[in-house]
Amino acid sequence: MKRPATSRAALRLRLLWALAAVLLLASACGGDDSDSSPTAAPATDSAPAAEAPSETQAPTTTTETAAAETADESEEAAETVEETDDTEPAPAEPAYRYQRIVSISPTGTEILFAIGAGDRVVAVDEFSYYPSEAPVTDLSGWQPNVEAIASYDPDLVVMGSDGDIEANLESLGIAVLSIDAPATFDELYAQIAQFGDATEQADEAVALISEMRSEIAALIDAAPDASGLTYYHELTDGLYSVTSSTFIGQVYSLFGLDNIADPADSDGSSYGYPQLSDEYIVDADPDLIFLADTLCCGQNAETVAARPGWDLLSAVQNGRVVELNDDIVSRWGPRLVEFIAAISDAVVSIGAAS
Known part of the structure; x- marks a missing residue:
């Protein structure tokens, strides 16, 4: 199984989750490409179910002897059926390898339901409240x-990479599918495909990927080229933002928008999540402000x-505050398509006003 990354990558991931934790915890009061594969569960051999005996059809006759023979045969057939009914049927083989899925990843939960595996999800973490039918717990x-x-x-179990927790779960015979924030769109689509393979919903995963690609392409085509326009994306009211090196930043790059936060982390010391200041933002004077808080x-x-x-x-x-x-x-x-739609609408509105 995949283990947590080390050094700079690990620090970057921890910073991302720390910022996300602030958002989600406060949201709860107000209101994750992994190349790992789940541990294979041992196959269960099931004995074939006993076949029911075929009914005995009595010959048509008008003689009393034939009628008596028919009655005897009917009694024997009834006894045979009764004996067969007393036989304990063999258990049916499960339709899927994984029948009881626990997700402690909000993104993982959404993917599971989107590809049709939601009916096998028995518990999700406290922040996996979408879709509404997700079985939310205090995990x-x-x-x-x-x-x-x-x-x-x-x-x-679907969860973010955590080597110790994964190892402990696997020692109990529980498979783990780790899910971490992708760096690119290709990694995102590969992650969804991996969920499809793990849950035996591969066709549904392929369909979801195709639908997302098509909708995103249409949204980009609908918007004018936004090259030259600048934006500020706010993660928290503490003025944490994102640079173009992050996945969120790449979403904005689809439209040609310029990120005012890029110079604030030119050396990568903030791992793509710099904290800006009022003065910095006022001096940059972005054309668009996107509030994710x-x-x-x-x-x-x-x-x-x-x-x-x-x-x-x-x-x-x-x-132009979105x-x-x-x-x-x-x-x-x-x-993610809804996020891209919000950006597309904002760019379209600027083009219409020009």
Whole structure:
């Protein structure tokens, strides 16, 4: 199984999850490409079910002797059927290898339901509240507990990479499918395909990937070239942002937008998630502001305009502050299309106003 990355990559991942934790924990009060494969579960051999005896058809006759013989044969057939009914049927072989899935990854949960494996999900973590039918529990995604997870008797667990937890679950005979934030769109699609292979929903996964590709392409085509326009993406009201090196930053790059946060992390010391300042943002004067802290931190166009000096920003004065759903932006599953649609709409509105 895949183990956690080391050095800079590990620090980067921890920073991403730390920021996401702030968003999701606060959101709960207000309101993850892995190349690992799940551990194979041992196959169960099932004995074939006993065949029911065929009915005995009595010959047609008008004689009393024939009638008596027919009655005797009917009694024997009835006794045979009765004996057969007393036979304990052999258990049916499971339709899928993994019948009881536990997900402690909100993105993993969304993917499982999107590819049709949701009916086998028996428990999800406290933040996996989408879709609405997900069986939410108090399982923690930030501090996974092996005993708590095992209490749901899963045969497959979906979770972020954690070597120790994975090893402990596998020692109990529980397969683990690790899910980490992708770096590219190709990694995202490969991750969805991996979920399809693991859950034997490969065709559904391929269909989902095809649908996402098609919808994203249509949204990009619908928007004018935004080259030359700048944007600021806000992760938290502490002014943490993202650079173009992150997956979120690559989403904006699809439209040709320029990221004002890139110079703030030119050496990569913030691993793509620099903390900016009011002065920095006011000086950069972005054409668009995207708020991904509306749920966690209660931010909106009005609160942004009330910040010192922000009322002078072009984005504020021109009504180009876009309020996003934190959950959709922080997850990279099927609802990624909704995030891209919000960007497309914003770029289209600028083009229409030009």
